[in-house]
Structures are given as C-alpha cells and as structure tokens.
Amino acid sequence: MRPLFHPSVEEVRPEAILHALSDPERAAIFAEISGAGCVQACSAVAVVGDRTIPKSSLSHDIKVLREAGLIRCERHGVEMRNHSRCGEIEGRFPGLLASILSAYALVAREPGVG
Amino acid sequence: MRPLFHPSVEEVRPEAILHALSDPERAAIFAEISGAGCVQACSAVAVVGDRTIPKSSLSHDIKVLREAGLIRCERHGVEMRNHSRCGEIEGRFPGLLASILSAYALVAREPGVG
DNA sequence: TCAATAGTTCTGATGTTCCGAACTATGGTG
DNA sequence: CACCATAGTTCGGAACATCAGAACTATTGA
Numbered sequence: 006m007r008p009l010f011h012p013s014v015e016e017v018r019p020e021a022i023l024h025a026l027s028d029p030e031r032a033a034i035f036a037e038i039s040g041a042g043c044v045q046a047c048s049a050v051a052v053v054g055d056r057t058i059p060k061s062s063l064s065h066d067i068k069v070l071r072e073a074g075l076i077r078c079e080r081h082g083v084e085m086r087n088h089s090r091c092g093e094i095e096g097r098f099p100g101l102l103a104s105i106l107s108a109y110a111l112v113a114r115e116p117g118v119g
Numbered sequence: 120m121r122p123l124f125h126p127s128v129e130e131v132r133p134e135a136i137l138h139a140l141s142d143p144e145r146a147a148i149f150a151e152i153s154g155a156g157c158v159q160a161c162s163a164v165a166v167v168g169d170r171t172i173p174k175s176s177l178s179h180d181i182k183v184l185r186e187a188g189l190i191r192c193e194r195h196g197v198e199m200r201n202h203s204r205c206g207e208i209e210g211r212f213p214g215l216l217a218s219i220l221s222a223y224a225l226v227a228r229e230p231g232v233g
Numbered sequence: 234t235c236a237a238t239a240g241t242t243c244t245g246a247t248g249t250t251c252c253g254a255a256c257t258a259t260g261g262t263g
Numbered sequence: 264c265a266c267c268a269t270a271g272t273t274c275g276g277a278a279c280a281t282c283a284g285a286a287c288t289a290t291t292g293a
Contacts, residue, residue: 019222020143027137047240059283064241083239083290098222104214108133111212142250161271173252178272197259197270 009071009078014093017074022094022101025073030058031066032109038076039089039106047085075102123185123192128207131188136208136215139187144172145180146223149189153203153220160192160201189216 026032033053038044047063058066067087070076077088094102140146147167152158161177172180181201184190191202208216 019219019226020141020146022222023137023141023219027134027141029134032134048238060240061242061283061285062281064239065281065283068241080240080290083237085240098218098225100214100218101222104212104218105133105137108136108212108215112133162269174271175252175254175273176250178270179251182272194259194271197261197268199271 011071011077012074014074014090014097017094017097019098019101021073022075022098025069025075026105028066029109030056031070032105034063034066035070035075035089036106036109038070038087039091039102043086043088045084045086047087050087125185125191126188128188128204128211131208131211133212133215135187136189136212139183139189140219142180143223144170145184146219148177148180149184149203150220150223152184152190152201153205153216157200157202160199162198164201 030053034050037050047067051058071078079086091102144167148164151164161181165172185192193200
C-alpha cells in the first residue's frame with residue numbers, strides 16, 4: 006500500500022477544512038480524534054451518537070479529513086492511527102478549529118430539533 | 120412573492136454555516152456583504168475575483184447564505200438588500216465567522232496555487 | 234498456508250450543484 | 264392602465280458528489 010497523501014500545512018485550504026467539517030458526523034469524528042490526541046481508528050470512532058457508520062463511509066470520512074489536512078494517518082500493523090493536526094492548523098489559521106468545535110459542542114448541549 | 124425565510128439565531132446550525140462558507144465564492148460574497156454592512160445585491164456582488172457569477176447561481180448562493188442564517192434579505196423596490204447577521208451569529212458562536220473570514224483573507228494574500 | 238482483522242476500492246442508486254432559459258415581481262413612463 | 268426595463272427566482276438537464284453494500288487488499292497470528 007502506497008504511503009497516504011497528507012498536505013503540508015501551507016497547502017491546507019480553508020474551503021477544504023470547512024467542507025470536511027460541514028458534515029456533523031465527520032466533525033464528531035474529528036472532535037473525537039482531537040480529544041483523544043491519538044485514536045485507533047477507524048473502528049474506534051465508528052459510532053457517532055446512536056449510529057454506527059458503515060466502514061466504507063468511515064473510510065471515506067477519514068480520507069476527507071486527511072486530505073483536508075485535519076488529521077495525520079499512520080499504519081501500525083493491521084490498524085490505522087489517526088492524529089489530529091490541530092496544532093499545525095492553529096498556527097496557520099488561529100482560532101478556526103477551536104471555534105468550529107465549540108460551535109458543534111454548543112448545539113450538542115441544546116435540546117435539539119429531533 | 121411570499122416573505123423570505125430566515126432562521127432565528129437559535130435555529131442556526133454550525134453545519135449550515137460551514138457548508139455555506141465552504142464554497143470560496145460564497146464566502147467572498149459573504150465577506151463583501153459583511154464588509155459593506157449592507158449591500159445592494161445581487162448585482163453588487165456578482166463579480167468575484169475575475170469571474171462574473173451567472174445570476175441563477177448568484178441567486179442560489181444568496182439563498183444558501185440566507186437559509187444558513189448568515190444574511191438577512193429584504194426587498195426594497197425592485198432590488199434586494201442583503202445584510203450580514205455577523206453580530207447575531209457572533210453572540211451564538213463566538214469567534215466562528217471572524218476566524219473563517221480571516222482564514223480566507225490569509226490565503227487570498229498568499230501567492231496561491233493558480 | 235490459512236483465517237481473522239482493519240481498512241480500501243468498486244459500483245450503482247440517490248442527491249447536489251451549476252447555469253442557461255424561461256419566468257415573476259416591482260417600479261417607471263406615457 | 265399598458266407597456267417596458269430591471270432585479271431576482273424557478274425550472275430542467277447535465278455534470279459531479281455522496282452513501283453504503285459487496286468485493287477486495289494488506290497485515291498479523293496460528
């Protein structure tokens with residue numbers, strides 16, 4: 006398997022970040038990876054709320070996050086470890102990820118529409 | 120023409136904001152509306168960079184921004200006036216819009232890929 | 234070598250986006 | 264009022280994106 010593509014921090018584009026995080030499920034996956042610092046994905050993040058994400062979808066979501074520059078993925082044996090690149094992104098776009106994650110955390114705490 | 124739908128600030132969802140602003144063209148339109156405070160759209164914002172947005176696309180973009188809660192649109196005679204709802208959103212999601220607009224402004228100042 | 238585990242790619246159904254053409258709404262002029 | 268011009272919306276089809284099941288690949292362990 007060829008090494009996975011990761012954009013350098015200079016190549017990271019705001020539209021890619023916003024697109025990646027405009028899906029609440031993907032945002033939740035990213036929040037979990039960021040919170041844990043290093044998570045054994047994808048199985049470890051496969052449940053969001055009360056939904057189990059199909060593994061093909063999860064694989065796709067992880068790819069979107071990776072290609073947006075939000076996470077770094079490394080194979081360790083049979084599994085993938087996903088690290089948040091929060092720190093790097095914070096250096097380039099100060100406050101961006103924190104305010105996005107806070108916004109989602111805020112609405113998650115509210116009664117909600119469902 | 121029935122009055123346009125505007126979500127109340129409590130109904131505004133982060134995913135809608137991120138989705139709306141994940142298109143750089145739409146983000147530029149929003150930045151222009153926010154910068155001007157009140158812009159006679161849609162014609163006034165129809166040129167982004169060196170591209171003139173077709174009016175059906177522009178109408179759609181304005182609608183996406185409006186339904187995301189980012190702008191408020193009022194008909195004044197034959198034209199529409201678009202106001203940014205930055206202030207309201209700032210109260211609900213502090214720092215969110217500022218960091219997004221800063222991120223775009225930052226990459227706009229860079230040499231760029233093209 | 235074979236099985237198990239973890240994740241990726243393929244594929245087709247469903248949904249979204251884009252934009253020209255046709256349409257609607259408002260205001261001005263005679 | 265009839266008519267035109269202006270500003271924006273809606274329609275419709277082509278192009279593109281997303282979702283998830285099935286089939287596949289890669290790695291480890293027995």
